Amino acid sequence: MSALLDSMSAGFDALPAALVDAQGLGAPRRAALAAVLADGLPGPRSEAWKYTSLRALSARRFTAADAVAEVDPAALADIPPPRLVLVNGQFDAALSNLDGLPDGVELLALSQALQGDDGRAVAVLGRRFDRPDELFARLNGALATDGALLRVAAGVAVATPVHLVFVGVAAAGDLAMHLRHLVELRKDASLTVVEHHVAQGEHRHLANHLVHVHLAGGARLVHARVQDESTGATLLARTDAVLASHSEYRRVDLELGAGLSRHELNVALQGEGAVAIAGGMLLADGRRHLDTRLGVEHQAKNTRCELPWRGLADERGRAVFHGGITIHAGADGSDAALSNKNLLLSDSAEIDTQPVLVIHADEVKAAHGATVGRLDETALFYLRSRGIGLAQARALLIQAFLREPLAVLGDPALAETLGALVTQHLDRKDLSA
Amino acid sequence: MLKIENLYVRVAGKDILKGLSLEIGAGQVHAIMGPNGAGKSTLGNVIAGREGYEVVEGTVQLDGVDLLALEPEQRAAAGVFLAFQYPVEIPGVNNTYFLRTALNAQRKGRGEPELDSMQFLKRVREKLAVLDLKDELLHRAVNEGFSGGEKKRNEIFQLALLEPKLAILDETDSGLDIDALKAVADGVNLMRSPERAFLVITHYQRMLDYIKPDVVHVLADGRIVETGGPELALQLEEHGYAWVKDRIAPGASARA
Numbered sequence: 001m002s003a004l005l006d007s008m009s010a011g012f013d014a015l016p017a018a019l020v021d022a023q024g025l026g027a028p029r030r031a032a033l034a035a036v037l038a039d040g041l042p043g044p045r046s047e048a049w050k051y052t053s054l055r056a057l058s059a060r061r062f063t064a065a066d067a068v069a070e071v072d073p074a075a076l077a078d079i080p081p082p083r084l085v086l087v088n089g090q091f092d093a094a095l096s097n098l099d100g101l102p103d104g105v106e107l108l109a110l111s112q113a114l115q116g117d118d119g120r121a122v123a124v125l126g127r128r129f130d131r132p133d134e135l136f137a138r139l140n141g142a143l144a145t146d147g148a149l150l151r152v153a154a155g156v157a158v159a160t161p162v163h164l165v166f167v168g169v170a171a172a173g174d175l176a177m178h179l180r181h182l183v184e185l186r187k188d189a190s191l192t193v194v195e196h197h198v199a200q201g202e203h204r205h206l207a208n209h210l211v212h213v214h215l216a217g218g219a220r221l222v223h224a225r226v227q228d229e230s231t232g233a234t235l236l237a238r239t240d241a242v243l244a245s246h247s248e249y250r251r252v253d254l255e256l257g258a259g260l261s262r263h264e265l266n267v268a269l270q271g272e273g274a275v276a277i278a279g280g281m282l283l284a285d286g287r288r289h290l291d292t293r294l295g296v297e298h299q300a301k302n303t304r305c306e307l308p309w310r311g312l313a314d315e316r317g318r319a320v321f322h323g324g325i326t327i328h329a330g331a332d333g334s335d336a337a338l339s340n341k342n343l344l345l346s347d348s349a350e351i352d353t354q355p356v357l358v359i360h361a362d363e364v365k366a367a368h369g370a371t372v373g374r375l376d377e378t379a380l381f382y383l384r385s386r387g388i389g390l391a392q393a394r395a396l397l398i399q400a401f402l403r404e405p406l407a408v409l410g411d412p413a414l415a416e417t418l419g420a421l422v423t424q425h426l427d428r429k430d431l432s433a
Numbered sequence: 434m435l436k437i438e439n440l441y442v443r444v445a446g447k448d449i450l451k452g453l454s455l456e457i458g459a460g461q462v463h464a465i466m467g468p469n470g471a472g473k474s475t476l477g478n479v480i481a482g483r484e485g486y487e488v489v490e491g492t493v494q495l496d497g498v499d500l501l502a503l504e505p506e507q508r509a510a511a512g513v514f515l516a517f518q519y520p521v522e523i524p525g526v527n528n529t530y531f532l533r534t535a536l537n538a539q540r541k542g543r544g545e546p547e548l549d550s551m552q553f554l555k556r557v558r559e560k561l562a563v564l565d566l567k568d569e570l571l572h573r574a575v576n577e578g579f580s581g582g583e584k585k586r587n588e589i590f591q592l593a594l595l596e597p598k599l600a601i602l603d604e605t606d607s608g609l610d611i612d613a614l615k616a617v618a619d620g621v622n623l624m625r626s627p628e629r630a631f632l633v634i635t636h637y638q639r640m641l642d643y644i645k646p647d648v649v650h651v652l653a654d655g656r657i658v659e660t661g662g663p664e665l666a667l668q669l670e671e672h673g674y675a676w677v678k679d680r681i682a683p684g685a686s687a688r689a
Contacts, residue, residue, distance in 0.1 A: 377484065382521040383531070385481050386591065387509035387539035396534070400525025400574075 002041055004054075007061035008139055009037060011176060014064055019145055022114045023122045032129070032141035039132035048133040051320040051352045052262055052291040057234060062176030062206050064143075065089055069169040075200050076165060082107060083163035084148050089177025089207065091146055095165075104156035105191070110147035110180055121149075124182045124212050136236040140210040144180035147209075150193065154186035154216070161192040161222075161414065168233055170203040181211040185219035185247075192222040192411065199230035199257070206234040213241035215249055217271060222409055223251040224418060229258040231286060238264040245271025245300070252409055253280030254418055255290045256425050262291040269296070269303035269331075279308040279405025283425060284317030284349065291320040294338075298326065298361075302333040308405045311342040312398065313349035314429070321353045323368065329360040338368040343375065343401060391432040398431075399423055434459045434630045435480075435599050440491035442472075442479050449475045451655030453491070457599070457648075460627040464641055465634045466666060467652035468674040473634045474518060476652070477603040480632075481515035482508050495599055509535075510542030512598030516588040516605050523575040528587070531575050532557070532594055539595065560593040564620045582613030589620035600624065601632045606640035618643030638670040 001009075012020075012033050020026050041058050042049045065088040073095060076085065084107055085095035091109035101107055113121040125144060129137040148164045164181070185191055197207070207229075215221055229235055235258045243249055255261055267276045282290040296305045311319035323338045342351045355368040375397050383393035402422050406415035435457040442450035449472045457463045467473050479486045480493055482505035493500045500508050523531070537547040548556065561568065566586060576584050585605055592600050602621065606614055621644050625631070633644055641649070641663065649666045651659035653674070659665060 376521075379521050379523050381483050381505060382517065382523070383535070384505035385483075385509055385513075385515050385517075386531075386535035386595065387506050387542065388531075388535050389506045389538060390504070392534065392538065393506075396526055396531070397523070400523065404525055 001037065002058040003061050004058045005037060005041065007063065008143065008176065009033065011062070011064045012142055015143070015145070019114070023117070025122060025125050028126050028128065029142045032138045033143075036135050036138045036142070039135070041135065042133045046133050048293070052260070052289065057206075057260070060174065063173050065171065065175045065177060067171070068092075069171060071095060071167050071169055071200055076167070079163050079165055079196060082160065083165055084109065085165040085167065086146060086148070086179065087167045088169055088171060088175055088205065089146055089179055100160055101162070102156065102158055102160070104153035104189075105158055105162070106149070106151045107162060108149050110149055111145060113149055114145065124180055136208050137210055137238055140178045140180055140208050143176075143178040144210070145178075147179040147181040149182045151182070151184045152186060152189035152191050155188045157190045158192070161194055163194050163196060165196045165198070166207065166209070168197075168199045168203050168205050168207065168229055170201045171205070174203075175205040176208070177205065178208045179210070181209065182214070183211065183221065183223070184214040185216060185221055187216040188218040189216070190220040192414065193224075194414075195223075195225040197225070197227045197229050197235065197257075199228070199233060201230070202232055203230050204232035204234075204259075206236070209235070209237040211237070211239040213239060213249065215241070215243045215247035217244045217246055219244070219247045221249050222411060222414070223249065224254070224409065224414060225251070226254045226256070226418065226421060227258060227261055227263075228254070228256045228421065229261070231257065231259055231288070233258045235261040237262070239266065241265075241267045241276070243267065243269050243271060243274035243276060246273040247271065248275045249278065250409055251278045252405055252418065253292065254421060255280065255282045255292065256421065258288065258290075260289045262293070264293045264295065266295040267297065267305070268299060269305065270299050272300045273302045274300065275304045277306045277408045279408045281309070281402045281405060281422070282311040282319040282321065283402065283422070284312060284319040285314040285429060286317055287315070288317045289320070290318070293322040293324070295324045296326070296336070297328065298331040298334040298336065299328050300331055303331060304335040305337070306408065307338040308408060309338075309340045310402050310405055311340065311351055311353070312345065312402060313342070313351045314345040316346070316348045318350040319352070321370075323355045323370075324358075325356070325366070325368070326358045327361045327364050327366065331361045332363045334361060334364045334366070336364070336366040336368075340370040341401070342370070342372040343398065344372050345374070391430070394431040395426045395429075399426055434496055435632070436492075436494045438492045440479070440493065441489040442475055443487040443489050444475060444485060449655055450479070453652070453656050455650065455657060457630045457632060459630055461647045462625065462631040462633060462644065463648045463650060464646035464666060465632065465650050465652050466636065466638070466669055469636065471652045472655045473636070473652055474603055477515055477601045477632070477634055480508075480601060481505060481513055506538065507542060509595070509597075510539045514592055514595055514597035514600045516585075516592060516600065516602045518604040518607060520576050520584040520588050522577045522579070524577045526575050528573055528575050529557070529571045532591065535591075536595060557594065560590060563623055564590055564593055565616075566590055581608040582610070582616070585609060585613065585617050586620065589617055589624075593620065593624055598628065599630050599632065601634065603634045604636060605633075606635055606637060614640065615643060638666045641666045
């Protein structure tokens with residue numbers, strides 16, 4: 001067995017029996033772990049893992065967090081309430097602040113729900129994952145004991161964004177944390193939620209997030225996810241969103257940090273007229289490996305998706321993008337648009353992009369495209385001829401390129417806040433050569 | 434102000450400028466006319482410092498400063514401005530932000546204090562009023578979705594804001610209808626001053642009906658073959674460029 005899975009198995013054994021068996025979840029947890037151990041890690045022949053090798057990771061060992069880590073609250077000062085904070089995978093009540101949470105909105109930690117008799121924990125944790133390449137979802141099923149549960153009651157429109165904050169902090173060893181989340185909007189509810197994945201100090205932890213997004217009919221969710229983890233960190237994230245009729249899901253992912261970050265975004269457009277507008281950017285510089293894998297399923301009539309993604313690879317970085325769209329039989333009137341544009345800034349960097357469109361319906365509109373290029377020399381000269389130095393001119397063009405998907409949020413203030421994070425990252429880069 | 438001596442320039446292995454000399458004094462407007470392929474745009478690009486132009490021989494000086502030794506942004510700070518024949522669209526870069534960044538980068542390059550946003554906006558409003566341009570131009574991305582006329586007017590607006598010593602207009606008349614051409618020319622004429630020199634590059638004489646040059650040069654086959662007053666432009670209009678062929682010095686390859 002690989003050191004990785006061996007350490008995960010040991011982590012399971014170290015969980016208190018009462019926690020494993022809480023709410024009758026013991027059996028599905030054990031089954032999920034057994035399935036992972038039986039199938040092992042996917043190799044290079046696994047299509048889903050073709051461009052992201054788990055070889056280096058397979059040789060590493062992670063332990064579960066045992067002590068509560070200290071976080072300087074000042075580091076989170078920019079993130080206003082209401083916010084739920086988890087440090088090294090554990091709910092931190094002191095840093096969390098639910099002030100201003102409107103009536104009709106429930107926000108609590110999964111660990112709190114597991115202690116009570118809240119059925120929602122079971123509803124999300126009891127799910128089975130059948131494919132061997134879903135090993136991190138399986139591990140999550142076995143090992144997740146914390147996370148965020150967020151629910152908005154029918155008809156409630158929430159104006160204040162809710163923040164979910166995940167902080168990685170250096171510990172005695174490399175930690176593995178498995179978190180399960182649920183964002184549920186009842187009929188005609190609306191909400192903005194922002195996930196922050198941030199580090200305090202350098203660390204090499206592994207975080208395994210699985211987020212369920214449930215949008216009932218007419219619900220509207222704006223969802224931003226900022227991944228700005230430590231350069232040594234490994235992140236494996238998966239979002240499964242299910243959209244009922246005439247619901248709208250707008251989301252943006254900023255992949256700015258970590259050493260290895262993979263995100264699988266699965267969106268099922270189950271109800272007629274459901275809309276998913278999901279874009280993002282991958283900033284793969286240094287030795288960062290970023291992998292984003294979209295799976296959008298048009299399952300009902302007149303569903304729409306719009307997927308603008310931008311990638312940048314510099315130095316020895318690697319950006320991997322898979323944009324899968326399936327239009328099922330009967331999903332007539334579907335409209336799908338995917339664009340993945342990439343900037344390759346160094347000879348040692350790599351970009352792999354793979355738009356995949358599968359259509360089983362008639363009367364659909366579908367467009368997809370992927371490009372990889374360099375910065376436009378003419379535009380660079382234009383900026384320089386006006387007095388702007390080379391490094392600044394490059395930064396301007398890169399920023400403009402990467403910020404483009406932020407428009408999908410339909411929220412200029414949030415887009416500006418997120419765009420500023422991109423600018424901060426570029427400011428730290430040396431673009432003079 | 435601008436002094437070019439014996440300039441030889443090669444582009445992609447091909448000789449384009451072949452011993453061009455030109456001197457423009459402060460306050461003067463010089464027009465460079467010539468047939469397609471004569472090297473007109475090359476001249477503008479070389480002065481501004483575009484990559485891909487290999488200077489084989491010769492010097493280009495602005496008030497005694499060796500421009501060829503400078504990066505494009507340093508040339509801008511030294512007072513060079515090139516109005517592009519094809520202004521570049523830069524989606525996602527706000528026009529105001531771009532202009533302020535450019536102006537402050539130049540000021541910094543010259544050791545002058547940068548303008549804060551209030552000072553900058555004040556200056557912008559002054560220039561907009563003078564050029565009779567709409568505010569709306571500022572809120573859009575640089576040249577994105579601009580019509581041909583708007584792009585050229587945006588170039589002149591930048592010229593007005595950056596206040597260069599030497600303004601080069603590269604075929605600014607191309608693609609403009611007569612109203613847009615007049616608007617652009619009005620803008621340029623407002624910018625004429627005893628401290629500023631203009632180099633107006635054009636294929637057609639019509640631009641010079643509105644921007645009256647002090648001196649007209651004819652560029653053919655990489656060098657200046659004729660220099661005269663405004664009447665020279667009219668002669669060209671009448672006779673076409675065919676007659677300049679005969680004036681190319683012996684030994685040069687004739688390909689007008």
